Amino acid sequence: MGGWSSYSLSDFLLFSPQVYERLFVLHNQDLWPVQLVALALAAVVLALVIRRAPVGTRIAFVILGAAWIVVAAVFFLGRYQTINWLGANFAVLAAIEGIVLLMLGLAGRTGLMDQQGNRLKFAPGIAVLASGLFLYPLLAPAFGFTIAGAQVFGLAPDPTAIATLGAVALLKSRLRFLAALIPAGWCVFSALTLSTLGRADFFVAPGLMGVALVVMSLPRTTTPR
Amino acid sequence: MLLKRRTILRGFGAAAVSGVAGIAGLGARRLSAATAAKPISRPIPSTGEAVPVVGLGSWITFNVGNDPVLLDASTKVIAAFFENGGRLIDSSPMYGSSQATIGHALRKLGDPKPAFAADKIWTSFAAEGATQFDATRKLWGLDAMDLMQVHNLLAWEAHLEMLTEKKSAGEIRYIGITTSHGRRHRELEAIMAGHDIDFVQLTYNVLDREPEQRLLPLARERGIAVIVNRPYQRGDLIRRFSDKPLPAFAAEIGAGSWPQLLLKFIVSHPAVTCAIPATTRVDHVKENLASAAGPLPDAGMRKRIADYVGRL
Numbered sequence: 001m002g003g004w005s006s007y008s009l010s011d012f013l014l015f016s017p018q019v020y021e022r023l024f025v026l027h028n029q030d031l032w033p034v035q036l037v038a039l040a041l042a043a044v045v046l047a048l049v050i051r052r053a054p055v056g057t058r059i060a061f062v063i064l065g066a067a068w069i070v071v072a073a074v075f076f077l078g079r080y081q082t083i084n085w086l087g088a089n090f091a092v093l094a095a096i097e098g099i100v101l102l103m104l105g106l107a108g109r110t111g112l113m114d115q116q117g118n119r120l121k122f123a124p125g126i127a128v129l130a131s132g133l134f135l136y137p138l139l140a141p142a143f144g145f146t147i148a149g150a151q152v153f154g155l156a157p158d159p160t161a162i163a164t165l166g167a168v169a170l171l172k173s174r175l176r177f178l179a180a181l182i183p184a185g186w187c188v189f190s191a192l193t194l195s196t197l198g199r200a201d202f203f204v205a206p207g208l209m210g211v212a213l214v215v216m217s218l219p220r221t222t223t224p225r
Numbered sequence: 226m227l228l229k230r231r232t233i234l235r236g237f238g239a240a241a242v243s244g245v246a247g248i249a250g251l252g253a254r255r256l257s258a259a260t261a262a263k264p265i266s267r268p269i270p271s272t273g274e275a276v277p278v279v280g281l282g283s284w285i286t287f288n289v290g291n292d293p294v295l296l297d298a299s300t301k302v303i304a305a306f307f308e309n310g311g312r313l314i315d316s317s318p319m320y321g322s323s324q325a326t327i328g329h330a331l332r333k334l335g336d337p338k339p340a341f342a343a344d345k346i347w348t349s350f351a352a353e354g355a356t357q358f359d360a361t362r363k364l365w366g367l368d369a370m371d372l373m374q375v376h377n378l379l380a381w382e383a384h385l386e387m388l389t390e391k392k393s394a395g396e397i398r399y400i401g402i403t404t405s406h407g408r409r410h411r412e413l414e415a416i417m418a419g420h421d422i423d424f425v426q427l428t429y430n431v432l433d434r435e436p437e438q439r440l441l442p443l444a445r446e447r448g449i450a451v452i453v454n455r456p457y458q459r460g461d462l463i464r465r466f467s468d469k470p471l472p473a474f475a476a477e478i479g480a481g482s483w484p485q486l487l488l489k490f491i492v493s494h495p496a497v498t499c500a501i502p503a504t505t506r507v508d509h510v511k512e513n514l515a516s517a518a519g520p521l522p523d524a525g526m527r528k529r530i531a532d533y534v535g536r537l
Contacts, residue, residue: 010459011406014321015288016505022292082290083321 009196015083017197024140024149024156027079031155035137038154041067042133042163049129049167052112061105064164067154068098075156090186094157097182101164104175112170117221125169125215128208132163143201158205161186165212176216184209263310264517267498269399270448271423276341278492279517280313281306281510282454282503288321296329298505303330305507307337309514315426315452315501317345317376318357324364332366342367343424343452345376345403351383358391372424374401378409378416385420399423405454407435417443426452429497430462431490431534441496450498456491457484457502465537472533478526479519488513490530493521 028035045063048056072094081087104110115122136159137150153159161183168179187209194202266275281303289295303314316323324344331340344361346354362370373391375384381402388400401424404413410427417425417440425444429436430453444451457463466483480486484502491500502513522530 007406014285014319015290016285018505019289019292019295022295023290026290026292079290083288085319085321 009192013193013196014085017199019083020193020197021145021149023079023083024151025146027075027155028148028150028152031074035150035152035155038067038152039134039137042153045163045167046126046130046133049112049170050126052115054108054111057110057112058105058108060167061101061110064160064167065098065101065103065105067160068094068101068164070154071157071160072098090157093182093185097164097179100179100182104171104173104179109171109173109175111172113172113220114222121215121218121220122170124211125166127166128169128212128215129163129166131208132159132161132166136162139201139204143199157186158190161190162205162208162212165209165216169212169215172220180213180216184213262515262518264514265492265521267450269423269450269498271399271450276313276450276499277310277514277517278497278499279311279488279514280315280341280343280452280499280501281311282501283314283316283323283327284320284454284459284503286503286505287316287323287326289326290322296326299326300330300333301507302505302510303327304334305510306514307334307339309511310518311510311514312339313341313343313372313452313499313501315343315345315454317347318361319345319347319376324361328364328366336366341371343372343374344370345374346384346388347376347379348384349379351380351387354380354384354387355391358387358396362396369395370397372399372401373397374403374424374426376403378402378404378412381416385416385422389421399450401425401450401452403427403452403454407433410435410440414439414443417447417449422449424450424452424498426454428455429453429491429494430456430458431487431531432458432462434531437494441494445496451496453491453497453500456488456500462487466534469537472529474526474529477520478522480516482512484509484512485516486530488516489519489521490527492517493523493527 041063045060048060072091076087076091076094080090113122133153137152140150141147151159153163164183165180165187168176171179187205191202191206264277264279266277268275287299289299306314314327316327318324331337342365344365346357348354348357358370358373362368373388375381375388385400385402388397391397392400401422402413402416403426404410405428407428413425413427416422425440427436427440429441433455441451443449463484471480471483471486475481475486478489480489488500488502491497504510504513
């Protein structure tokens with residue numbers, strides 16, 4: 001016995017699978033019907049990013065930034081903090097991510113890669129974005145959990161992080177790497193948490209994150225106009 | 226611990242195969258009788274006050290946030306703990322909302338008299354210790370704590386000094402220090418040898434037996450009460466042995482399940498004052514307390530248990 005080798009991931013886990021699952025159930029119960037507003041905003045984000053109009057993408061990033069600030073205040077401080085004293089620290093990080101995305105949107109640094117020369121990058125980026133926005137709430141029933149505990153974009157961190165990674169992966173600006181740091185970090189943390197809890201869906205966030213990071217890392221092709 | 230730990234009487238039945246047909250029924254009666262009896266108590270060496278040898282831990286199990294359903298479930302566990310003769314409940318600021326959950330239960334139960342409130346100071350900053358102590362009292366809803374321990378030796382010199390002052394002021398009855406997973410035993414030994422503490426908390430179970438070499442004898446020599454954490458290695462021991470037959474000799478000490486046998490092994494060590502298994506289930510808390518109500522293994526039986534487990 002003794003030493004760092006004696007620690008395992010489970011030694012850092014503060015709560016049980018049941019508590020974590022019910023955390024989202026209670027979150028949804030308390031917020032209903034805000035989920036409908038969140039899903040409507042998700043549809044707006046997806047439509048604006050697909051259309052790629054400069055003003056539209058700016059609005060999309062402002063919505064993403066606002067989503068992170070809601071997650072910081074309502075989820076991390078209001079909910080997660082009750083079972084993990086790291087909740088307040090995560091709230092700060094989520095708020096920082098929100099500010100970064102808001103600044104990108106407000107400053108107009110949200111130009112997307114050219115779709116024409118980057119089809120093979122654009123499509124997976126959109127797929128990751130759409131997964132965060134619309135696939136995530138369906139994961140709960142798909143993996144045997146109640147739909148009442150579904151994780152919704154703008155209200156829970158995992159779908160918000162995935163949607164953000166999908167969107168920033170499409171940016172032309174190198175600031176995309178900065179904007180991806182916190183969501184990617186959360187995806188890793190979430191995967192470790194879910195894996196330690198023994199949940200089968202632990203791979204979803206890091207899998208989608210991996211796709212987004214590949215898209216993000218590939219060089220952008222500029223199409224001559 | 227949630228998983229089929231009490232497939233029990235299968236094991237008990239196996240123990241009985243060498244004996245009489247229908248012994249499983251006898252096992253059930255024994256278990257039932259043991260449940261009704263009060264657990265054995267041991268004196269805290271520094272005062273002679275008796276505490277039952279089985280307490281209640283709260284790591285993970287009581288960290289339920291503000292979930293009303295799980296708060297009620299935790300309250301039922303704590304109620305069953307007191308109803309079946311338990312006293313010592315242990316927590317820490319590290320355990321999420323566990324302190325608040327215990328405080329919630331104590332309020333709901335009308336501040337049960339037998340409660341022995343054990344908690345910890347968990348901060349690396351000396352200046353935060355007293356503030357954390359006040360927060361802990363508030364969460365438990367108590368003016369004074371029975372036992373405050375320095376968690377995992379964090380800033381232990383400063384915290385022990387603060388706790389000693391609080392003890393002198395009557396805000397704490399006992400002070401102690403904790404470690405777990407067998408970490409920092411040398412340092413723990415030095416503190417036990419050189420400081421005036423009432424309790425030490427450490428990990429000890431049928432597989433983690435290093436404390437038998439120096440720490441447990443030192444605790445006896447110095448008159449320090451011993452709280453044992455991770456008695457089931459957070460359920461791993463139960464999962465590990467659950468599909469193995471319970472030894473036939475378990476029946477001789479009234480152990481009807483692996484958890485009972487494992488717990489009896491721990492609390493039968495003469496230096497151990499109290500073991501603190503954590504659980505979310507009423508039936509488990511009853512069974513844990515029942516472990517301490519019947520006969521405990523003597524030195525010879527302890528060796529048989531250790532040898533048997535070692536062969537598995």
